[in-house]
Amino acid sequence: MTLKLDDxxxxxxxVQAVAQDINTGEVLMCAYMNKTALDKTIVSGYAHYWSRSRKSLWKKGESSGHLQKVHEILVDCDMDAILLKVEQVGGACHTGFRSCFYRTIDGEVVGEKVFEPEDVY
Incomplete structure (x- = not known):
């Protein structure tokens, strides 16, 4: 069965989209995609998302250079979430960490900081 964007x-x-490192399995970030973002991701091979705050389409890493090369796209059983298996260049988090999930519920920083935001934005 071939899925279509309308499915x-x-x-x-x-639709919720989760980016996961293809090599380590680490969850890097969660974002949202609209139909156009998903289509651009499929066509280009690089992750595109929809910014709810800016109300605009964006290519991950377009300004920072921290691109996400997409190797595989999976859809969950309810077809209401997307999993992108990506090769992450640089950090995924705009705060400079490799993953957006860099701290515990108690606020302890456990992730790796890989860049300084003021150097790339």
């Missing part, structure tokens, strides 16, 4: 169950035009 995805979007909520208010968006």
């Amino acid at each position: 995805i169950r979007y909520t208010d035009g968006l």
Whole structure:
């Protein structure tokens, strides 16, 4: 069965997308995609997302150079979430960490800082 972009169950035009490192399995970030972002990701091979705050499409790493090369796209059983298996260049988090999940619930920093945001933004 071949899936189409219209088969995805979007909520208010968006679907949750999780980026996971293809080599380590580390969860790097969560974001949202609309149909256009998903299509651009499929066509280009690089992750594109929809910014809810800016209300605009963005290519991950376009300004920082910290691109996500997509190796595989999986859809969950309910077809309302996307998993991108990516090769992450640099950090995934805009705060400079490799992953957006860099601290515990108690606030302890456990992740690796890989760049200084003021150097790339």
